[in-house]
Amino acid sequence: MHDKSIPFEATIRWIKKETRDTATYALKINSREIQRTYTFKPGQFNMLYIPGIGEAPISISSSPTDHEIMHTIRIAGDVTTYISRLNAGDVIGVRGPFGSNWPLEEIEDRDLMIIAGGVGIxxxxxxIRHILMSGRRKKPTSRAPIGRKFILYGAKTPKDMIFRDEFPRYMDAFQVFLTVDKAxxxxxxxxxxxLIxxxxxxxxxxPLNTVVFMCGPEVMMQGMTKEMILRGVPGEKIFISMERNMNCGMGVCGHCMFGPKFVCKDGPVFRFTDIEGFLGIKEI
Amino acid sequence: MTKAKIKKDHLKLIFDRLKTSHRIIGPKVEGNVIVLAEIADLRDIPAGCKEQQGRGTYRLGKNSSQLSVASSQIFSFSVGPDSFKRFMSPPVRENFAFKKSKKGISISQNSSQVREISTAFIGMRACDIAALRLLDKVFLEGPVKDAGYDSLRRNSLIVGINCLYPGDNCFCSSMDTGPVIRDGFDMAVTELDDSFLLEIGTVRGREILNGLPIDEVSDKDLSEKVSKIEKCKKMIKKSIKVSELPWLIYRNLEHPRWADVAGRCLACGNCTQVCPTCFCNSSYDNLQLSGISKKLPELSGARIRTWDSCFSTNFARVHGGNFRPSRRARYRQWMSHKLAYWIDQFGSPGCVGCGRCITWCPVGIDITQELEALHAR
Structure with a gap:
């Protein structure tokens, strides 16, 4: 295993602009040795490092079966602003992967509802990519999940919709529902x-046979969870990905604490019932 | 041999023995406060000193009759603001050095952060040793082992002292961490009336005594230790009801008392700095001015890790917002973490009852009282 406290170098292979403030960056790890040991699961994140600027926790937006590690980054702070000025061929530092993952074993024979807001997708x-790719494989051992699958996605305006060009492909396996705050x-x-x-x-x-994977603004996730539970989805089957100030990624810096949970180590993906008691509390 | 006895004058022999192979850290008076620092001579130890600690006060003086400490006692004082934390997880630490050029970035781990010199900690109290074991859980038993902490920890020898005279803010007996040292030591010392009772915890602890003039331990010595510890327990004034944790806090996260304490708390973070278990830290890039030039390397510096505190305004800040802007939320975070979250995270409360946060709070906020106040409806 590579040392997760020291960044390794990765080269930007290509950049795809998604919206006016968001782009997807495909990274290739420079060291062959780390390439071999680096594996991640959907839902985990990396700490992206720009020497002299700092680190930012960014979730991985590619599937483990993709050839490159992709990050879809919205310009928000110093690090992400700096990254937005980089070009293909530039080198950045990466630490990771960190955190928990989406529990794919939960969806095998159940319906899956993916709910995303903004860059939370x-x-x-x-x-999504993992499911699309496993569906294409011929091997009977890795058959695609058999339940029905939905994507519910909300963004500010149609122009802020990320991966809009990919949605037609998603429709191979998913029923896709889109909404915007303002057209x-x-x-x-x-x-x-x-509203979403x-x-x-x-x-x-x-509802009784549905598993929910959700990521977006906390207010949206709270409202949506409430709505799902009202409709009869069991709280144990709702999984949400949280955001906090991740600094070390390993549960030793204390910044990302959410109640008794370290979002970097116990999360970012939580079972709703595990954090239910803390979700509504202001400034927890 | 797990127990031994030495004459009071022979403490110097142990000290000299340790000095040949170790850097010695122990209690020492600096600026009218007992701190932990490197000590060159046994006389640096403030023998017979006793401090008066109160809510937000600390006065150091020679032990007087009113403090009811036997006059011949050397270790009559209790804990000052320092703890192991300062040495095992230093306030400022370099994670790695970096150089950035047009070709890319290169990252090198500084070898100097790994100190190979063995350090002997003498005069550590039961609460501090308990705190060290809590820090082990944080830094060594997580998903990634903290290499810097690990090497400092391995190279340390712990000579503990059983407290016979508690500080005024101590409540270790209720946290079940003291005053007697139960484990986690190389050698534990109890100061009897005319000698020192030594308990050996490890092989390394035993090696210190090789060839020194030691005496047999009698049953009378052991019963003297027990009665002195019992006497000490009786002198401890403060307490926390651990059986109520964590639910007393989980039930009261919206209690009006949080707003009340926020009105007194200055959010200075003193409590987190003196706390022997507060481990929160921040990393940032320290750039060398000389490193920024038009020539290669374009930029060089180091990534530094410093202690941080959940009382810092920007502690929970993310882009476009702060999760804990109010002082109420920040005090609640600190105390809830200590007394409740810690139990979920690491299996026991994060408080060892040393009372430092009470002594060093500039406005004298008392964690035992704040917890008690949560009972009021």
Whole structure:
């Protein structure tokens, strides 16, 4: 195993601009040795490091079966701003992978509902791609999950929708429902306008047989969880990915604490019932 | 041999023996406070000193009759602001050095952070040793082992002292961490009336005594130790009801008392700095001015890890927001972590009852009282 407290070098292979403030960066690890030992699961994150600027925790948006490690990054702070100015061929530091993952074993014979808000779709794209790829494989041992699958995605405007060009492909395996807070009058928009909770009325699903993977703004996740539970989805089957100030990634710096949980080590993906008691408490 | 006895004058022999192979850290008076520092001579130890500790006060003086300490006692004082934490997880530490050039970045781990010199810690108290074991859980038993802490820990020898005269803010007996040292030591010392009773915890502890003039331990000595410890327990004034934890806090996360304590708390973070188990830290890049030039390497510096505190304004800050802007939330985070979250995270409370946070709080906030106040509806 490589040392997770020291960054290793990775080269940006290509950059794909997703929206005005978000882009996907494909990384290749420079060291062959680390390439061999580096494995991750969908839902985990890396600490991206720019010497002289700092580190930022960024979830991995590619599937473990992809050839490159992808990160979909929205410009938010110093590190992400700096990264947005980099070009293909530039080298950055990476530590990881850290944290818990989406429990893929939960969805084998169940329906899956993926709910994302804004850039929160990045860690979920890892699951989406994983499912799309495993469905294509011929081996009977790695058959695709058999349940029905839904994607519910909300963004500010159609222009802020990340991976919009990939949604047609997602429709091979998923029923996709999109909504925006505000539709652009200049642009043709066929999806919904309004809160993401409104999309639930369009989806016909069996709540007792559904597993939910959710990532987005905390307010959205709280509202959505409440709505799902009202409709009968068991709290144990709702998984949410949290965001906090991750600094070390290993549970030794204390910054990301959320109640008794270290978001970097016990999370970022939590079973809803494990953190239920702390979700509504202000400034916990 | 697990127990031995030496004459009081022979303590110097042990000290000299340790000095040949170790850097010795022990209690020493600096600026009218007993701190932990390197001591060159046994006379550095503030023998017979006794401090008066209160909520937000600390006064060091020679032991007087009113403090009811036997006049011949050497280790009559209790804990000052320092703990092991300062040495095992230093306040400022270099994670790695970096150089960045057009070709890429190179990262090198500084070898100087790994100190190979053995350090002997003398005069550590039961609460401090308990705290060290808690830090082990944080730094060594997580998903990634902290290499710097590990090497400092391995190269340390612990000579503990059983407390016979507690400080005024101590409550170790209720946290079940003291005053008697039960494990985690190389050698534990009890100061009897005319001699020192030595208990040996490890082979390394036994080696120190090789060839020194030691006496047999009698049953009378052991019963003297027990009665002195019992006497000490009776002198401890403060307490926390551990059986109520963590639920007393989990049930009261929205208790009005948090707002009340926020009105007194200055959010200075003193309590977190003197606490022997507060481990929170921050890493940042320290750039060398000389490293920034147009020539290669373009930039060089080091990534530094420093102690941080959950009382810092930006402790829970993420892009575009702060999860704990109010002082109420920050005090609640600290105390809830100590007394409740820690139990979920590491299996026991993060408080060892040393009372440092009470003594060194500039406004005298008392954690035992704040917990008690959560009972009020």
């Amino acid at each position: 990045a860690p979920l794209r890892s699951v 652009d009058p200049e642009e043709y928009w066929r999806g919904e306008v309004g 909770t409104g999309l639930l009325n369009k989806v016909s699903f069996n």
